[in-house]
Amino acid sequence: MLVLLISYVCSVLFSFLYHLTNTNSLNLNYLVRRSKCDHCGRKLGWFELIPIFSFFILKGKSHCCSRKLKRHYIFGECLAFLIIPLIINFDTNVHFSLFITTYLFLLTMALYDLQTLTINIVMIILYTIVCAKITIIYFSTFIFFTLIFHLYYFLFPRQIGYGDILLLSILSCFSLITFI
Template identity: 35%
Template structure:
Protein backbone atom coordinates (compact mmCIF):
# COMPACT_ATOMS: atom_id res chain seq x y z
CA UNK A 1 0.00 0.00 0.00
CA UNK A 2 2.90 2.35 0.68
CA UNK A 3 4.17 1.85 -2.88
CA UNK A 4 0.66 2.28 -4.28
CA UNK A 5 0.19 5.55 -2.37
CA UNK A 6 3.49 6.84 -3.78
CA UNK A 7 2.51 5.93 -7.36
CA UNK A 8 -0.98 7.36 -6.78
CA UNK A 9 0.57 10.65 -5.67
CA UNK A 10 2.96 10.77 -8.65
CA UNK A 11 0.12 10.19 -11.12
CA UNK A 12 -1.98 12.91 -9.55
CA UNK A 13 1.09 15.13 -9.47
CA UNK A 14 1.09 14.94 -13.26
CA UNK A 15 -2.52 16.19 -13.25
CA UNK A 16 -1.60 18.95 -10.77
CA UNK A 17 0.94 20.18 -13.31
CA UNK A 18 -1.88 20.47 -15.84
CA UNK A 19 -3.88 22.55 -13.33
CA UNK A 20 -0.90 24.79 -12.55
CA UNK A 21 -0.23 25.48 -16.23
CA UNK A 22 -3.78 25.73 -17.57
CA UNK A 23 -5.93 27.29 -14.82
CA UNK A 24 -4.27 30.74 -14.88
CA UNK A 25 -4.57 30.77 -18.69
CA UNK A 26 -8.20 29.67 -18.71
CA UNK A 27 -7.39 26.65 -20.90
CA UNK A 28 -9.46 23.47 -20.96
CA UNK A 29 -8.39 20.73 -18.55
CA UNK A 30 -9.69 17.94 -20.73
CA UNK A 31 -7.67 18.29 -23.93
CA UNK A 32 -4.68 16.04 -24.55
CA UNK A 33 -1.31 17.01 -23.14
CA UNK A 34 0.72 19.10 -25.55
CA UNK A 35 4.14 20.69 -25.66
CA UNK A 36 4.04 24.23 -24.25
CA UNK A 37 6.62 25.31 -26.86
CA UNK A 38 5.41 23.85 -30.17
CA UNK A 39 1.90 22.59 -29.24
CA UNK A 40 2.72 19.10 -30.50
CA UNK A 41 0.63 16.44 -28.74
CA UNK A 42 2.57 14.43 -26.17
CA UNK A 43 2.50 10.65 -26.57
CA UNK A 44 1.34 8.70 -23.53
CA UNK A 45 4.72 6.99 -23.14
CA UNK A 46 6.34 10.42 -22.91
CA UNK A 47 3.90 11.43 -20.19
CA UNK A 48 4.78 8.92 -17.45
CA UNK A 49 5.27 10.77 -14.14
CA UNK A 50 8.92 11.28 -13.09
CA UNK A 51 10.31 8.60 -15.44
CA UNK A 52 9.54 10.42 -18.70
CA UNK A 53 11.53 13.44 -17.57
CA UNK A 54 14.52 11.22 -16.79
CA UNK A 55 14.24 9.17 -19.99
CA UNK A 56 13.93 12.29 -22.14
CA UNK A 57 16.83 13.90 -20.22
CA UNK A 58 14.75 16.94 -19.45
CA UNK A 59 14.03 17.82 -23.10
CA UNK A 60 10.80 17.71 -25.08
CA UNK A 61 10.69 14.79 -27.53
CA UNK A 62 9.20 16.93 -30.32
CA UNK A 63 11.24 20.14 -30.35
CA UNK A 64 14.06 19.34 -27.88
CA UNK A 65 13.32 22.42 -25.77
CA UNK A 66 14.12 22.12 -22.07
CA UNK A 67 11.27 20.79 -19.94
CA UNK A 68 10.63 22.88 -16.85
CA UNK A 69 11.86 21.37 -13.59
CA UNK A 70 8.42 22.15 -12.22
CA UNK A 71 7.06 18.94 -13.75
CA UNK A 72 9.22 16.39 -11.89
CA UNK A 73 9.29 18.54 -8.73
CA UNK A 74 5.48 18.63 -8.48
CA UNK A 75 5.21 14.91 -9.24
CA UNK A 76 7.84 13.94 -6.67
CA UNK A 77 6.41 16.32 -4.06
CA UNK A 78 2.90 14.98 -4.61
CA UNK A 79 4.13 11.39 -4.42
CA UNK A 80 5.99 11.85 -1.13
CA UNK A 81 3.23 13.89 0.50
CA UNK A 82 0.69 11.22 -0.42
CA UNK A 83 2.97 8.53 1.02
CA UNK A 84 3.55 10.48 4.26
CA UNK A 85 -0.18 11.17 4.64
CA UNK A 86 -0.91 7.47 4.22
CA UNK A 87 1.70 6.60 6.86
CA UNK A 88 0.23 9.21 9.21
CA UNK A 89 -3.51 8.63 8.66
CA UNK A 90 -3.84 5.19 7.12
CA UNK A 91 -6.48 4.33 4.53
CA UNK A 92 -9.34 6.45 5.85
CA UNK A 93 -11.67 9.30 4.93
CA UNK A 94 -9.26 11.68 6.69
CA UNK A 95 -6.50 10.48 4.37
CA UNK A 96 -8.45 11.24 1.18
CA UNK A 97 -9.66 14.63 2.43
CA UNK A 98 -6.14 15.57 3.53
CA UNK A 99 -4.71 14.46 0.19
CA UNK A 100 -7.09 16.76 -1.67
CA UNK A 101 -6.22 19.63 0.70
CA UNK A 102 -2.49 19.16 0.11
CA UNK A 103 -2.99 18.87 -3.65
CA UNK A 104 -4.86 22.19 -3.73
CA UNK A 105 -2.09 23.69 -1.62
CA UNK A 106 0.52 22.52 -4.13
CA UNK A 107 -1.41 24.05 -7.03
CA UNK A 108 -1.81 27.35 -5.17
CA UNK A 109 1.88 27.44 -4.24
CA UNK A 110 3.17 26.96 -7.77
CA UNK A 111 0.66 29.33 -9.35
CA UNK A 112 1.64 31.96 -6.77
CA UNK A 113 5.30 31.27 -7.50
CA UNK A 114 4.78 31.93 -11.22
CA UNK A 115 2.23 34.76 -11.16
CA UNK A 116 2.35 36.22 -7.62
CA UNK A 117 -1.44 35.92 -7.68
CA UNK A 118 -3.84 33.00 -7.24
CA UNK A 119 -7.45 32.27 -8.27
CA UNK A 120 -9.98 33.15 -5.56
CA UNK A 121 -11.96 29.95 -6.12
CA UNK A 122 -8.92 27.84 -5.18
CA UNK A 123 -8.49 29.84 -1.98
CA UNK A 124 -12.17 29.29 -1.13
CA UNK A 125 -11.85 25.58 -1.91
CA UNK A 126 -8.81 25.30 0.36
CA UNK A 127 -10.65 27.02 3.22
CA UNK A 128 -13.73 24.81 2.86
CA UNK A 129 -11.61 21.66 2.72
CA UNK A 130 -9.82 22.65 5.92
CA UNK A 131 -13.08 22.35 7.88
CA UNK A 132 -13.44 18.73 6.74
CA UNK A 133 -9.81 17.92 7.51
CA UNK A 134 -9.86 19.53 10.97
CA UNK A 135 -10.31 17.48 14.13
CA UNK A 136 -11.76 20.48 16.00
CA UNK A 137 -15.47 21.34 16.24
CA UNK A 138 -17.02 23.89 13.88
CA UNK A 139 -17.20 26.76 16.39
CA UNK A 140 -13.55 26.31 17.38
CA UNK A 141 -12.60 26.26 13.70
CA UNK A 142 -14.42 29.54 13.05
CA UNK A 143 -12.82 31.13 16.11
CA UNK A 144 -9.31 30.02 15.18
CA UNK A 145 -9.69 31.10 11.55
CA UNK A 146 -11.01 34.55 12.52
CA UNK A 147 -8.43 35.16 15.23
CA UNK A 148 -5.41 34.24 13.14
CA UNK A 149 -6.59 35.87 9.91
CA UNK A 150 -7.46 39.00 11.93
CA UNK A 151 -3.99 39.02 13.45
CA UNK A 152 -2.53 38.54 9.97
CA UNK A 153 -4.48 41.53 8.63
CA UNK A 154 -3.25 43.67 11.54
CA UNK A 155 0.33 42.54 10.91
CA UNK A 156 -0.06 43.36 7.23
CA UNK A 157 -1.34 46.85 8.10
CA UNK A 158 1.55 47.59 10.47
CA UNK A 159 4.28 46.31 8.16
CA UNK A 160 2.73 47.99 5.12
CA UNK A 161 2.50 51.29 7.04
CA UNK A 162 6.19 51.00 7.90
CA UNK A 163 7.17 50.27 4.29
CA UNK A 164 5.03 52.99 2.69
CA UNK A 165 5.50 55.78 5.21
CA UNK A 166 8.84 55.22 6.92
CA UNK A 167 11.03 53.01 4.75
CA UNK A 168 10.00 54.91 1.58
CA UNK A 169 11.17 58.17 3.16
CA UNK A 170 14.38 56.73 4.58
CA UNK A 171 15.40 55.21 1.24
CA UNK A 172 13.82 58.01 -0.80
CA UNK A 173 12.13 55.37 -2.94
CA UNK A 174 8.68 56.47 -4.16
CA UNK A 175 7.92 52.99 -5.52
CA UNK A 176 7.64 51.72 -1.93
CA UNK A 177 4.65 54.00 -1.33
CA UNK A 178 2.47 51.55 -3.25
CA UNK A 179 4.08 48.38 -1.85
CA UNK A 180 1.94 45.95 0.14
CA UNK A 181 3.73 43.82 2.73
CA UNK A 182 1.56 40.74 2.32
CA UNK A 183 -0.90 39.59 -0.31
CA UNK A 184 -4.63 39.20 0.31
CA UNK A 185 -4.41 35.61 -0.94
CA UNK A 186 -2.25 34.73 2.07
CA UNK A 187 -5.13 35.40 4.49
CA UNK A 188 -7.46 32.47 3.59
CA UNK A 189 -4.41 30.18 3.43
CA UNK A 190 -3.44 31.18 6.97
CA UNK A 191 -7.07 30.80 8.08
CA UNK A 192 -7.19 27.24 6.70
CA UNK A 193 -4.02 26.37 8.61
CA UNK A 194 -5.58 27.71 11.82
CA UNK A 195 -8.61 25.50 11.24
CA UNK A 196 -6.48 22.37 10.89
CA UNK A 197 -3.65 23.02 13.34
CA UNK A 198 -5.09 25.46 15.87
CA UNK A 199 -3.68 28.84 16.84
CA UNK A 200 -0.38 27.92 18.48
CA UNK A 201 0.81 25.57 15.74
CA UNK A 202 -0.30 28.03 13.03
CA UNK A 203 1.83 30.76 14.60
CA UNK A 204 4.74 28.33 14.33
CA UNK A 205 3.87 27.88 10.65
CA UNK A 206 4.10 31.64 10.13
CA UNK A 207 7.46 31.70 11.91
CA UNK A 208 8.80 28.90 9.69
CA UNK A 209 7.41 30.61 6.58
CA UNK A 210 9.17 33.88 7.42
CA UNK A 211 12.38 31.95 8.16
CA UNK A 212 12.26 30.04 4.87
CA UNK A 213 11.51 33.24 2.91
CA UNK A 214 14.48 35.27 4.19
CA UNK A 215 17.18 34.03 1.80
CA UNK A 216 14.92 33.94 -1.32
CA UNK A 217 13.72 37.47 -0.48
CA UNK A 218 17.29 38.78 -0.21
CA UNK A 219 18.28 37.00 -3.43
CA UNK A 220 15.22 38.31 -5.24
CA UNK A 221 15.91 41.88 -4.16
CA UNK A 222 19.58 42.06 -5.07
CA UNK A 223 19.71 39.64 -8.01
CA UNK A 224 16.40 40.28 -9.76
CA UNK A 225 15.80 43.79 -8.34
CA UNK A 226 12.32 42.75 -7.23
CA UNK A 227 10.83 43.59 -3.84
CA UNK A 228 7.76 41.33 -3.96
CA UNK A 229 8.07 37.57 -3.50
CA UNK A 230 5.30 34.94 -3.49
CA UNK A 231 4.59 33.98 0.12
CA UNK A 232 2.12 31.09 -0.24
CA UNK A 233 4.91 28.61 -1.17
CA UNK A 234 6.74 29.44 2.07
CA UNK A 235 3.54 29.27 4.11
CA UNK A 236 2.89 25.85 2.56
CA UNK A 237 6.40 24.68 3.38
CA UNK A 238 5.99 25.86 6.97
CA UNK A 239 2.65 24.05 7.18
CA UNK A 240 4.15 20.80 5.88
CA UNK A 241 6.94 20.93 8.46
CA UNK A 242 4.56 21.62 11.35
CA UNK A 243 1.90 19.15 10.19
CA UNK A 244 4.22 16.16 9.90
CA UNK A 245 6.83 16.92 12.57
CA UNK A 246 4.56 18.68 15.11
CA UNK A 247 7.36 20.99 16.29
CA UNK A 248 4.98 22.93 18.53
CA UNK A 249 4.22 19.82 20.61
CA UNK A 250 7.91 19.09 20.97
CA UNK A 251 8.73 22.62 22.14
CA UNK A 252 5.69 23.30 24.30
Protein backbone atom coordinates (compact mmCIF):
# COMPACT_ATOMS: atom_id res chain seq x y z
CA MET A 1 0.00 0.00 0.00
CA LEU A 2 2.86 2.36 0.84
CA VAL A 3 4.46 1.66 -2.55
CA LEU A 4 1.23 2.71 -4.29
CA LEU A 5 1.02 5.88 -2.23
CA ILE A 6 4.63 6.86 -2.96
CA SER A 7 4.10 6.00 -6.64
CA TYR A 8 1.05 8.22 -6.79
CA VAL A 9 2.96 11.05 -5.08
CA CYS A 10 5.52 10.74 -7.89
CA SER A 11 2.70 11.21 -10.42
CA VAL A 12 1.49 14.28 -8.56
CA LEU A 13 5.03 15.70 -8.43
CA PHE A 14 5.48 15.07 -12.16
CA SER A 15 2.19 16.79 -12.88
CA PHE A 16 3.29 19.80 -10.83
CA LEU A 17 6.72 19.95 -12.50
CA TYR A 18 5.28 19.58 -15.99
CA HIS A 19 2.80 22.36 -15.35
CA LEU A 20 5.66 24.46 -14.00
CA THR A 21 7.62 24.03 -17.23
CA ASN A 22 4.68 25.38 -19.22
CA THR A 23 4.34 28.49 -17.05
CA ASN A 24 5.49 31.71 -18.69
CA SER A 25 6.17 33.73 -15.55
CA LEU A 26 7.42 32.31 -12.29
CA ASN A 27 6.84 33.97 -8.95
CA LEU A 28 5.74 32.95 -5.47
CA ASN A 29 2.07 33.33 -6.43
CA TYR A 30 2.50 30.23 -8.58
CA LEU A 31 2.48 28.05 -5.47
CA VAL A 32 -0.99 29.24 -4.38
CA ARG A 33 -2.51 29.71 -7.82
CA ARG A 34 -5.01 27.17 -9.18
CA SER A 35 -4.28 25.26 -12.36
CA LYS A 36 -6.11 26.36 -15.50
CA CYS A 37 -7.28 24.64 -18.66
CA ASP A 38 -4.62 24.68 -21.39
CA HIS A 39 -7.22 25.67 -23.97
CA CYS A 40 -9.81 28.04 -22.46
CA GLY A 41 -8.04 29.18 -19.27
CA ARG A 42 -10.82 28.19 -16.84
CA LYS A 43 -9.68 27.17 -13.35
CA LEU A 44 -9.72 23.40 -12.96
CA GLY A 45 -11.96 21.70 -10.44
CA TRP A 46 -10.48 19.47 -7.74
CA PHE A 47 -11.45 16.28 -9.58
CA GLU A 48 -9.61 17.48 -12.69
CA LEU A 49 -6.37 17.81 -10.72
CA ILE A 50 -6.08 14.13 -9.82
CA PRO A 51 -3.34 12.63 -12.01
CA ILE A 52 -4.06 9.55 -14.15
CA PHE A 53 -7.63 9.00 -12.88
CA SER A 54 -9.00 12.32 -14.10
CA PHE A 55 -7.51 11.72 -17.55
CA PHE A 56 -9.40 8.43 -17.90
CA ILE A 57 -12.59 9.65 -16.22
CA LEU A 58 -12.72 12.66 -18.55
CA LYS A 59 -11.74 10.42 -21.51
CA GLY A 60 -8.68 12.52 -22.32
CA LYS A 61 -10.69 15.71 -22.80
CA SER A 62 -10.96 18.93 -20.88
CA HIS A 63 -14.10 19.09 -18.71
CA CYS A 64 -14.80 22.74 -19.48
CA CYS A 65 -14.33 22.97 -23.26
CA SER A 66 -14.17 19.27 -24.27
CA ARG A 67 -10.92 19.71 -26.17
CA LYS A 68 -8.31 16.94 -26.15
CA LEU A 69 -5.67 17.07 -23.44
CA LYS A 70 -2.01 16.69 -24.37
CA ARG A 71 -0.90 13.06 -24.32
CA HIS A 72 2.26 14.18 -22.52
CA TYR A 73 0.24 14.46 -19.31
CA ILE A 74 -0.92 10.85 -19.12
CA PHE A 75 2.33 9.48 -20.53
CA GLY A 76 4.44 11.31 -17.94
CA GLU A 77 2.09 10.61 -15.05
CA CYS A 78 2.09 6.87 -15.81
CA LEU A 79 5.88 6.74 -16.19
CA ALA A 80 6.27 8.66 -12.92
CA PHE A 81 3.92 6.20 -11.23
CA LEU A 82 5.75 3.11 -12.51
CA ILE A 83 9.26 4.03 -11.38
CA ILE A 84 8.71 3.23 -7.68
CA PRO A 85 7.46 -0.37 -8.18
CA LEU A 86 10.28 -0.96 -10.65
CA ILE A 87 13.07 0.34 -8.42
CA ILE A 88 11.72 -1.45 -5.34
CA ASN A 89 12.12 -4.81 -7.10
CA PHE A 90 15.79 -4.24 -7.94
CA ASP A 91 18.56 -4.43 -5.39
CA THR A 92 20.36 -1.21 -6.22
CA ASN A 93 22.93 0.81 -4.40
CA VAL A 94 21.75 4.28 -5.37
CA HIS A 95 20.70 7.30 -3.38
CA PHE A 96 16.92 6.79 -3.54
CA SER A 97 15.92 10.46 -3.14
CA LEU A 98 18.47 11.59 -5.71
CA PHE A 99 17.38 8.89 -8.16
CA ILE A 100 13.67 9.76 -7.89
CA THR A 101 14.39 13.50 -8.08
CA THR A 102 16.60 13.06 -11.13
CA TYR A 103 14.09 10.73 -12.78
CA LEU A 104 11.14 13.11 -12.29
CA PHE A 105 13.06 16.16 -13.47
CA LEU A 106 14.53 14.36 -16.50
CA LEU A 107 11.12 12.96 -17.43
CA THR A 108 9.60 16.43 -17.19
CA MET A 109 12.39 18.05 -19.18
CA ALA A 110 12.33 15.29 -21.82
CA LEU A 111 8.61 15.66 -22.47
CA TYR A 112 8.91 19.45 -22.54
CA ASP A 113 11.86 19.12 -24.94
CA LEU A 114 9.80 16.87 -27.24
CA GLN A 115 7.04 19.47 -27.27
CA THR A 116 9.13 22.64 -27.70
CA LEU A 117 12.65 21.50 -28.70
CA THR A 118 14.02 23.56 -25.80
CA ILE A 119 15.08 22.89 -22.23
CA ASN A 120 13.54 25.10 -19.58
CA ILE A 121 16.37 26.79 -17.65
CA VAL A 122 14.09 27.25 -14.63
CA MET A 123 13.85 23.46 -14.35
CA ILE A 124 17.63 23.10 -14.47
CA ILE A 125 18.01 25.70 -11.71
CA LEU A 126 15.26 24.11 -9.61
CA TYR A 127 16.81 20.65 -10.09
CA THR A 128 20.20 22.00 -8.99
CA ILE A 129 18.74 23.59 -5.85
CA VAL A 130 16.78 20.47 -4.87
CA CYS A 131 19.70 18.10 -5.46
CA ALA A 132 22.14 20.37 -3.64
CA LYS A 133 19.91 20.02 -0.57
CA ILE A 134 19.62 16.22 -0.67
CA THR A 135 23.04 14.97 -1.74
CA ILE A 136 26.76 15.66 -2.00
CA ILE A 137 28.08 17.94 -4.72
CA TYR A 138 31.03 16.46 -6.62
CA PHE A 139 32.72 19.68 -7.69
CA SER A 140 35.75 18.06 -9.36
CA THR A 141 33.50 15.80 -11.45
CA PHE A 142 31.40 18.82 -12.36
CA ILE A 143 34.43 20.83 -13.53
CA PHE A 144 35.90 17.90 -15.45
CA PHE A 145 32.74 17.01 -17.35
CA THR A 146 31.67 20.62 -17.87
CA LEU A 147 34.94 21.28 -19.66
CA ILE A 148 34.55 18.14 -21.78
CA PHE A 149 30.93 18.92 -22.66
CA HIS A 150 31.74 22.52 -23.58
CA LEU A 151 34.69 21.43 -25.68
CA TYR A 152 32.41 19.02 -27.54
CA TYR A 153 29.84 21.80 -27.99
CA PHE A 154 32.41 24.19 -29.47
CA LEU A 155 33.86 21.51 -31.78
CA PHE A 156 30.46 20.22 -32.95
CA PRO A 157 27.95 23.04 -32.36
CA ARG A 158 25.16 21.63 -34.54
CA GLN A 159 25.19 18.19 -32.93
CA ILE A 160 23.83 19.16 -29.52
CA GLY A 161 22.01 22.13 -28.02
CA TYR A 162 23.44 24.30 -25.29
CA GLY A 163 20.56 23.44 -22.96
CA ASP A 164 21.65 19.81 -23.21
CA ILE A 165 25.21 20.83 -22.32
CA LEU A 166 23.93 22.68 -19.24
CA LEU A 167 21.81 19.71 -18.22
CA LEU A 168 24.64 17.20 -18.64
CA SER A 169 26.98 19.48 -16.69
CA ILE A 170 24.53 19.75 -13.79
CA LEU A 171 23.94 15.99 -13.81
CA SER A 172 27.69 15.46 -13.47
CA CYS A 173 27.67 17.70 -10.40
CA PHE A 174 25.71 15.08 -8.45
CA SER A 175 27.37 11.95 -9.84
CA LEU A 176 30.73 10.32 -9.28
CA ILE A 177 32.88 9.67 -12.33
CA THR A 178 32.36 5.93 -11.85
CA PHE A 179 28.57 6.46 -11.97
CA ILE A 180 28.68 8.32 -15.30
